[in-house]
Structures are given as C-alpha cells and as structure tokens.
Amino acid sequence: xxxxxxxxxxxxxxxxxxxxxxxxxxxxxxxxxxxxxxxxxxxxxxxxxxxxxxxxxxxxxxxxxxxxxxxxxxxxxxxxxxxxxxxxxxxxxxxxxxxxxxxxxxxxxxxxxxxxxxxxxxxxxx
Amino acid sequence: xxxxxxxxxxxxxxxxxxxxxxxxxxxxxxxxxxxxxxxxxxxxxxxxxxxxxxxxxxxxxxxxxxxxxxxxxxxxxxxxxxxxxxxxxxxxxxxxxxxxxxxxxxxxxxxxxxxxxxxxxxxxxxxxxxxxxxxxxxxxxxxxxxxxxxxxxxxxxxxxxxxxxxxxxxxxxxxxxxxxxxxxxxxxxxxxxxxxxxxxxxxxxxxxxxxxxxxxxxxxxxxxxxxxxxxxxxxxxxxxxxxxxxxxxxxxxxxxxxxxxxxxxxxxxxxxxxxxxxxxxxxxxxxxxxxxxxxxxxxxx
Numbered sequence: 001x002x003x004x005x006x007x008x009x010x011x012x013x014x015x016x017x018x019x020x021x022x023x024x025x026x027x028x029x030x031x032x033x034x035x036x037x038x039x040x041x042x043x044x045x046x047x048x049x050x051x052x053x054x055x056x057x058x059x060x061x062x063x064x065x066x067x068x069x070x071x072x073x074x075x076x077x078x079x080x081x082x083x084x085x086x087x088x089x090x091x092x093x094x095x096x097x098x099x100x101x102x103x104x105x106x107x108x109x110x111x112x113x114x115x116x117x118x119x120x121x122x123x124x125x126x
Numbered sequence: 127x128x129x130x131x132x133x134x135x136x137x138x139x140x141x142x143x144x145x146x147x148x149x150x151x152x153x154x155x156x157x158x159x160x161x162x163x164x165x166x167x168x169x170x171x172x173x174x175x176x177x178x179x180x181x182x183x184x185x186x187x188x189x190x191x192x193x194x195x196x197x198x199x200x201x202x203x204x205x206x207x208x209x210x211x212x213x214x215x216x217x218x219x220x221x222x223x224x225x226x227x228x229x230x231x232x233x234x235x236x237x238x239x240x241x242x243x244x245x246x247x248x249x250x251x252x253x254x255x256x257x258x259x260x261x262x263x264x265x266x267x268x269x270x271x272x273x274x275x276x277x278x279x280x281x282x283x284x285x286x287x288x289x290x291x292x293x294x295x296x297x298x299x300x301x302x303x304x305x306x307x308x309x310x311x312x313x314x315x316x317x318x319x320x321x322x323x324x325x326x327x328x329x330x331x332x333x334x335x336x337x338x339x340x341x342x343x344x345x346x347x348x349x350x351x352x353x354x355x356x357x358x359x360x361x362x363x364x365x366x367x368x369x370x371x372x373x374x375x376x377x378x379x380x381x382x383x384x385x386x387x388x389x390x391x392x393x394x395x396x397x398x399x400x401x402x403x404x405x406x407x408x409x410x411x412x413x414x415x416x417x418x419x420x421x422x423x424x425x426x427x
Contacts, residue, residue, distance in 0.1 A: 058329075058403060060395035061336050093336070100333060108331040111342060115178040116185040 036080040043087035044071050050094040059101035064093035176313055176323055176413055183346075183414050187360045190350055199363030200421050206350055207357050214425060223298060223371035223423040226378040230299025233292060238281035244296065247277035251300050254420055255307030258409050260319040267322050267405040270297055271380065288399035294369045294378045301369065301422030309366070309420065311413040326410025329403060330361070335394030341407075344388075365412045367424035378423055381408060 051068050054060045071086035184196055194205055204211040234244045234251060245251065257270040268276075274296055275285040286293040314323040330341045344353060345361040352358070368381040375383075382404045386396035397403045 055395070058397075059334065062390060062393040062395055063336055065395060096336075100338065104332040104334075107333070108328050108340065111340065112179070112327065112331045113182040113186045113342075113346065115182040 036084070040071075040075055040080040040083040040087065043084050043091070044068075044075050047071060047087040047090035047094065050091055050098070054094045054097045054101070057098065057101040059097045059104075061093055061097045064090050064097060067093060176320075179327065180414050180416060183362060186346065187349070187362055191360070196362060197418050199360045200366040200418050201424075202359040202363050202367070202426065203357045205360075205363065210357070217425050221371070221423075221425060222373075223369075223378050223425065226295050226298045226369075226371065227302045227423065230295035230297070230302075233296050234299050238278060239283040240281045242281040244274070244277060247273070247280065248300065250303065252303040252307070254301050254304030254422070255309065258405065258412055259312065260314060260316075260322055260409065262316060262318065265318045266402065267409040269400065269405055269408055270300060271382075271400055272405070288380070289383065291377065294380055297380065298369050298378050298423045301367075301420065304420050305422070307420045309412060309415050309418050311409070311416055314409075314413070322406045323410055323413065325403075326406035326408070329407045330410055334389065335392035337392040339392040341388065361411060362415055363418065365408065365415050366418050366420055367422040367426075369422065370424050370426045372426050374427065 047068050051060065051064055054064065067086045067090035071083050071090055074080075074082035074086060187199065188196060191199075191206060198205040201211070201214075204214045234248075237243055254270055257273060258267050260266075261268045271288060271293055274293055275288075278285055286296075314320045333340045333343065341361065344358050345364070348358050349360045350358065365381060368384075369378040370384070371378045372384075380399060382399035382401075385404050385407060386399070389396040
C-alpha cells in the first residue's frame with residue numbers, strides 16, 4: 001500500500017516538475033515580456049497612440065515628438081534598447097502634455113484679463 | 127513709392143539686442159509665470175463677450191504702459207524700446223521688404239489660369255482691412271491668405287503653398303496698399319462666429335508646450351519686460367503689420383509663421399499656417415485690435 005502510494009506521489013511530483021519546467025521555458029523564451037523586440041514594439045505603439053491623442057487635443061509637445069521619432073528610428077534600425085528608452089520617454093512626456101490639456105480646459109478662462117471695474121468706453125453693441 | 131514710416135515718439139526705455147532664449151532660463155521663467163498666473167489677473171469672464179474682452183485688454187495695456195497711446199502698439203516692441211526703435215527706424219529708411227512689395231505687385235497683376243487676375247477678386251488691392259472676417263455660410267474664419275487662394279481656385283488656378291514665398295509677396299503688396307486702414311472686425315454675434323472667436327481666445331490664454339506658457343504669459347503678464355534679452359510686445363499690435371520682414375527669416379513671412387515660432391519656443395508643436403486653430407487665433411487677436419491702423423509690411427528682428 002505504502003510503496004504504491006509513494007510511486008503515485010513520485011509520478012505526480014515528476015509531472016508537476018515537468019509542467020513547471022515547460023511553463024518556465026515558455027515564459028522565458030516565448031513570452032513577449034522578455035523579448036526585447038516585442039517589448040520595444042509594445043512601447044513604441046503605446047507612445048504613438050498617446051502622442052496621437054495629444055495631437056488631437058491640440059496639446060502636442062515638441063520633445064515628445066522628438067523622442068517618438070528617435071524611438072521609431074531606433075526600432076527600425078534594430079536598436080531595441082534605445083527604442084524602448086525613447087518610447088518610454090515619449091510616453092511620459094505625452095502623459096504630461098495630456099495632463100496639461102486637462103488642467104487648461106478650465107484654467108485658461110480664469111487667466112483671461114477681466115474688464116475694468118469702471119468702463120469709460122461706450123459699448124459698441126446697440 | 128515711398129515705403130518710409132512716420133517716426134513718432136512716445137515715452138521710451140532702453141533695450142539691448144536679442145538672442146535666442148535658452149531652455150533653462152525659460153524653465154525658470156515658466157515657474158515665475160505660473161506663480162504670476164495664479165496671483166494676478168484672475169476672475170472668470172463670461173464665455174464670449176468680445177466687447178468686454180477688448181475693453182479689458184485695452185485697459186490692461188493702458189495701465190501697463192501709461193505713457194503710450196494704445197494705437198502705438200502697432201509698432202510692437204518699438205513702441206516702448208528707444209534704442210531698438212532708433213535702429214528700427216534706420217532700417218525703415220531702406221526697407222528690405224521693398225523688393226517683396228514690388229514682386230507682389232507683379233504677381234498681383236499676372237493673369238491667373240483663366241485669364242482673370244487678382245483684381246477681379248480684390249479690386250484695387252487695398253483690402254487688407256476687410257480680413258479676417260467670419261463667413262457665416264462657410265462657418266469659418268476667412269483670412270487674406272485664404273481669400274487669395276480662394277481667388278486662385280475661382281479662376282482655375284492652383285492654390286499657393288501657405289508657407290511659400292509667393293503668397294507672402296502678394297499679401298505684402300496688398301498690405302502696403304492697405305496701410306492706414308483702421309482695423310474694424312465686426313463683432314462676432316452668431317453662435318458660430320462666437321465659437322470661432324472663443325476658440326481663438328482660448329488658444330491665446332491656454333498654457334502649451336513643455337515650458338507651460340500661454341501667449342498671454344509672455345504678451346500680457348510679461349509685456350514690456352525682458353525675456354532674456356528680448357523685450358516682449360503687447361498683443362494689441364500683433365496683427366497690424368503682416369506680412370513682416372524678419373531679419374531672422376531674411377524674408378517676408380506671415381503672421382501664422384510667427385505664431386508657429388512662438389509655439390515652438392515653448393516646445394509646443396505648432397499648427398499649420400491657415401489651420402483653423404491659427405485662423406481663429408488671428409480672428410480673436412484682430413478683433414481685440416479694432417481701432418488700430420494697419421502698417422504692414424514692417425521690419426522685425
């Protein structure tokens with residue numbers, strides 16, 4: 001009884017180890033999280049989407065575009081490390097520009113000069 | 127033709143030459159301006175009362191420059207910068223934009239594709255005072271440059287590139303013929319015209335770019351002050367003298383080209399010349415400048 005239980009236990013342990021090994025190798029070799037090209041592509045795509053949003057909001061920043069151009073250029077040239085760094089820089093800058101767009105939605109109106117308390121000029125409207 | 131400007135004297139102060147602003151100084155000033163922005167000039171306005179806006183802007187500059195008549199801002203920084211003004215008046219003795227006016231005149235009188243000419247659209251050419259205006263049918267702001275290209279397409283001709291040299295020359299000739307016309311943009315009253323006006327007003331007052339400056343940060347809060355070695359002009363006179371010959375450009379260029387430069391200075395992506403954004407901005411600034419005389423083309427650094 002005991003020896004057959006031990007055998008089953010060993011078989012299960014072996015199977016688990018095999019599965020774990022397979023999973024581990026799948027994660028390290030095939031997962032995009034560890035593939036420099038896939039990581040860079042992901043980052044460049046994300047930066048591009050964000051930058052487009054900032055353009056649409058009319059709040060695009062020059063340095064964000066510069067970083068994005070460097071990122072896509074590096075990606076095309078196969079320099080994944082630079083592509084990743086520049087794409088992340090572009091994303092960060094673009095997030096700041098989108099935050100600016102959000103603040104400015106209301107802030108601008110407060111900034112506009114208010115009319116003088118006593119207006120000497122007669123109004124032009126009838 | 128005589129291209130000379132009438133010299134006139136106001137209360138003036140000194141200023142040295144101009145250099146390209148450096149990033150770090152801008153950043154420092156951005157902080158100062160941010161603080162200024164939150165401490166002064168506050169109080170929300172009802173959205174879209176152009177008359178009140180115009181009065182507010184005039185009053186603000188009158189207070190800031192008590193010795194200078196509001197109309198004097200047509201000369202930009204040279205309204206309050208004695209040294210720079212003298213150099214500028216010397217340049218005006220032999221104005222470098224003269225050639226552009228002559229070339230513009232030639233282009234103006236050249237037949238378009240169907241044999242018509244610009245005069246079929248613009249009569250004698252002294253029409254700058256009519257622009258920009260809000261076209262209710264098209265529901266957009268029509269600037270002189272847009273009208274020049276409309277005229278070309280009406281006569282089966284190709285539109286000119288807005289960033290090219292030709293359109294600036296035609297506009298320079300028209301501006302020259304229109305000197306001394308008084309800016310009189312009709313008050314925007316329809317919802318569509320008000321929307322365009324408010325869009326320009328919002329653009330003018332919104333902080334943009336990595337350096338977080340609005341047009342008003344420099345041209346209202348800091349007007350008359352120095353940004354590095356450059357003195358900052360008042361927005362009231364921003365639209366009177368275009369196209370201008372900029373020594374930096376070594377050519378005449380449009381108001382929108384200048385807008386783009388000011389956007390880029392604060393690390394904001396500029397818009398295309400004649401984009402709706404810049405046309406609405408021009409519409410707002412020109413309405414604010416109602417009552418000032420046109421004095422283009424002019425020389426600027």
